[in-house]
Amino acid sequence: MALVSTEKTKINLYQSRNELLKTSYWNYSEQLEDFIARYKTRPPDIKFWPYGPYWPKYHEREILETPRFIKTAPNFHEKFIDKLTEDLQYPKTFDNQVTHFTSKWRGVLIVYDSERSSRDRQPQPVPEGCCPNLVFESRFESGNLRQARRVGQFEYELVLKTDLYTNRHTQWYYFRVSNTVPGVVYKFRIVNLLKRDSLYNYGMRPLQYSEKEAKLLGRGWMRAGHHISYSRNVMHLHCPLLTRGIAYYMLEWQMDFPHEEDACYLAHCYPYTFTDLKEDLDSLINAPDRKECMKREVLCETRAGNSCFLVTVSNFGASKEEQHKKKFVVITARVHPGETQASWMMKGLLEYITSSDPVAKELRNRFIFKIVPMLNPDGVIVGNYRCSLAARDLNRNYRHPRKESFPTVWHTKTLIEKILERHEILLYCDLHGHSRKHNVFMYGNNTSEEDVNGLGAAKSFLNERLFAWLMSQKAPDKFAFKSCKFNIKRCKESTGRVVMWRQFKILNSFTLEATFSGTIMNKNEYRHFNVHDFQEMGKVLSQTVLEYQRTQENNAKQSEMVLELTRYVTQQVMEQRGLMERPKLPNFKSMMRGDKNVINNTENGNDSSQEKTTPEPHVSTPVFKEAVLTVMDHENSTFVMEDKRGKRSKKSEKAQSNLSRKDVDNLLENASLKTMDGCLKILAQLNVREVMQESDSSDSDSESEPEMKIIESKSKKKKRKSRKQRDREQADRKNGSGSSDKKQEEVRSKSLTALPNIPACSELSDRDKGDKSLSKQTTTSFEKFMRNQKKDSHFVSKYEGRKNGGIPCFAEERSIERAQKRMADMKKRTEEDKQRELAFFSYDQMMDYINRQRQPPPLFEKRVCL
Known part of the structure; x- marks a missing residue:
């Protein structure tokens, strides 16, 4: 109590x-x-106070209290929904249920609108004989539901909010339902989803949290719902909130609520809010056995003013020399707000590396962990699925991030740059969620794009995959090595993992992808992941860091791991060539349709999981040797050869085959697969880089966004000349004055670094001789002035060292001529202006002017009458 x-x-x-x-x-x-x-004082903990959550400045909607949940997972496995036995498991459905609500529902009623509904509203009245309206709410942290419309007696259409300031990215949903009636099967339909396919078609179920069950039974989030389908929306497009011309998809499911006067929450994945992060960090910091090895800082502020935390974990009691030798491990999470499993993996990693486990202690002694647990807190708070408040995907703007638009990404890159100045980064890993594939897997980089053949390519091939291979050995029931990919697609060039390799040359740069659904590694049980599974994967990630470092330090262990990986790769090559039986993959869509052949195969035990492989033969077995020899024959046999006539003829397959067999026999007899070089030779001759050609795609149909354009520095605009200057230049050009020559001379002088040497004039005219004394005086005064000036290292005169100070001997003469010409032009223009002004004089003005001049014009001379 x-x-x-x-x-x-x-x-x-x-x-x-x-x-x-x-x-x-x-x-x-x-x-x-x-x-x-x-x-009149500063807060007691100014470094960490306050953190948020803060909504955008112009967010005018109601903001409700952040819901609180029990963070426990069920003590049993929650299996995927089985379409074949679904009708037997859930006999009562929306279509065949019998209730005491006999009246027929007519029309469409908006029962909830996140922008218009009042905060403390009551359920709307309904006609007699109709089921009461459900009450929806989503205006809390991370909530997402734009509108709920009642379209039937027990049927509701739901419209999700798009990411803030965008019209796309509708996948994440999280809302509350109350005023439910026990024993009634409701049908929900989300009508504005944008992805072409979903894991809901392959056994995944929505999540439900009941406040009454949490209070009475201590249950947390549970999988719920049946008769689930995900398909193209072609019928339910009447909602005014839907945009015309967009291909929408819809998610339908049926479910009942067991308790009366209960409040239930429905979500796409286990919610993890910014408030949850703050509380988890507070509990870790305040724990006596953890606070000594953990530091929390605020890396930066987001656009809404929320704190982006930076957590450092290490053994801070080590000497400076030991600290300097430590390698860094950088982990980031939650760049996409709707991928909440990333936060749960991060939580598991943090709890493990700060624990008293011997492996955790060794990790702290060997490494320094830099963890950014939530890169996009603004998006998490407002309930976005993918974008930040800049209406952009942060994971598409790592290459050239703008500090004002993407502060968390910019500061993360700056942090990594500072680390690399003195230390080595062993691992960079960005934690994500995946909406199209099962299990947990990794995406890496192709580090040997230029060298596609030879030992160099084979070595890079192994180095790229070694960390992921160790992960699969640590968690064989969750991690699928076969789903890992190491190609770089052009649209992914600005993502975090690619930029860390391209710009900083971090070899182990990955994204760790955890599914929204669960694991299919065990063919006998396809089950959902829960929060404990996600936290376990965070623990496995930290353990693999130590395992990888030990492998690098121990040549025998490294050879063992490389041998196992080489065997696996060789087996994959043989499966592709049809030399070994390929494991049968489950046809989920056939299972959804109830195909009898699939049922028979499943009963006979032939239904292998997607990642399950056949038992691996040992290297010394004849089967393995023969398979490798056959692959080598296929790989090295060359069938094309041009003769002198230009015709193609087959090369002797037997000779090539014998040569290949001989080479491989030597490799196998010398136990080459037991050494690193031998494995590299096998992989090089198999040409695995080309044989195991991977798809460029990440298997995600999320809308690919371009990188935000780089802001180019604008060149200064040339100042526009005044009208007076333009008129003067135009007149100079018409009259052929020297102004244009002067301008050309100035441009020419700017382009030249120094004036050419001018020889002294040997013969001068009389006038030149007369002006010689004046030029000497000018030159002497100029030189005296230059000698008296203090020399500035930033300024070097281009006339320095020239005869006569760099001034040509005829400069003064030409300047006088130009001055005289300008005066003549000015006088000429003055006379023309006077004549032009006279043309506009009135008769009286002209007569006054003539009288003043006392020169009567011939036009008005008086005639004498005789």
Whole structure:
């Protein structure tokens, strides 16, 4: 009872604090300024206070309290929905149920709108004989539901919010349902999804959290729903919120609610909010046995003012020399807000590396972990699926991030640059979720794009895959090595993992992808992942870091791992060539349709999982040798050869085959597969880089976004000349004055680094001799002035060292001639202006002017009458 009261007290304190912040959209700096102005002192923990959550500044909607959940997982495996036995397992459906609600529902009723519904609204009244309306709510942290429309007696259409400031990315949903009736099967339909396919077609089920079951039975999030389908939406497009011309998809499922007066939450994956992150970090920091090896900092502020945390984990008691020798491990998570499993993996990793486990202690002694647990807190808070408040995918803007638009990415890259100045980064890993594939797997980089053949390519091939191979050995029931890919697609050039390899040459640069559904590694049981599974994968990731480092230090262990990987790759090549029986993959779509052949195969035990492989033969077995020999024959046999006539003829297959067999026999007899060089030779001759050609795609049909364009520095615009200057230049060009010559001379002088040497004039005219004394005086005064000036290292005169100070001997003469010409032109223009002005004089003005001049014009001379 005391524990329950303590929990209630914490919740009440949290609610009261949330009430104060409910109408506040300040960022960190504004709230800090208000605190200092009010209390005349700084906060006690200024470095970490406050963190958020803060909504965007112009977010005018209601903001409700962040829901609280039990973070326990069920003690049993939640299997995928089986389409073949679904009708037997759930006999009562939406279509065949019998209830006491006999009236027929007519029309469409909007029961919830996130932008219009009041906060404390009551269920709308319904006609007699109709089921009460459900009450929906999503205006809390990470919530996503735009509108709910009742279209039938027990049927509801749901419209999700797109990512803020965009019209796309609808995948993540998370909302609350209340006012339910027990025993009634409801049908829900989300009508504005954008992905072409989904794991819901392959056994995945939505998540449900019941407050009553959590209180009575201690249950957390559970899988729920049946008769689930994901398909193209061609019929339910009447909602005004849908945009015309967009291909929408819909998710349908049926479910019932067992308790009356219960509030249930439905979600796409296990929610993990910014508030959850703060509380988890607080609990770790305050734990006596963990706070000594863990530091929390604020890397930067987001656009909404939320804190982006940076967690450092290591043994800080080591000497400076030991600290300097340590390698770094950089882990980032939650760049996509809707991929919540990334946060759960990060949570498992943090809890493990700060624990008292011997492996965790060795990790802290050997490495320094830099962890950014939430790269996109703004998107997490507002309920986005993929974008930040800049309406962009952060994972498409690592190459040239803008500090003002993507502060978390910019500061993360800056952090990595500073680390690489003094230390080596052993691993960079970005944690993600995947919506199209089962299991957990990795995406890496092709580090040997230029060298596609030979031992160099084979060595790169192994190095790229060694870390992922170790992961598969640590978690064989969850991690699928066969799903890992190491190609770089052009549209992924600006992602985190590719940029870390391209710009910083971090060899082990990966994204760790965890599915939204579960594992199919065990052919007898396809099951969902829960929060414990995700946390376990975070633990496995940290353990693999130590295993990889030990492998690099121990040649025998490295050879053993390389041998196993080579055997696996060789087996894959043989399967592709049809030399070994390929494992049969489950046809999920046939299972959905109820294909009898699939049922028979499953009963006979022939239904292998997608990642399950046949037993690997030992290297010394004749089967393995013969298979390798056959592959080598196929690989090295050359069938094309041009003769002198230009015709193609076959080369002797027997000679090539014998040569290949001889080479491979020597390799196998010398136990070449037991050494690193031998494995490289086998892989080089198999040409695995080309044989095991991987798809460029990440198997995700998320809309590919371009990188934000780089801001180019604008050149300064040339100042426009005044009208007076333009008129003067135009007149100069018409009259052939020297102004244009002067301009050309100035341009020419700018392009030349120095004037050419001018020989002294041997013969001068009389006039030149007369002006000689003046030029000497000018030159002497100029030289005296230059000698008196202080020499500046930033300025070097281009006339330095020239005779006569660099001034041509005829410069003064030409300047006088130009001055005289300008004066003549000015006088000429003055006379023309006077004549032009006279043309506009009135008769009276002209007569006054003539009288003043006392020169009567011949036109008005008086005639004498005789």
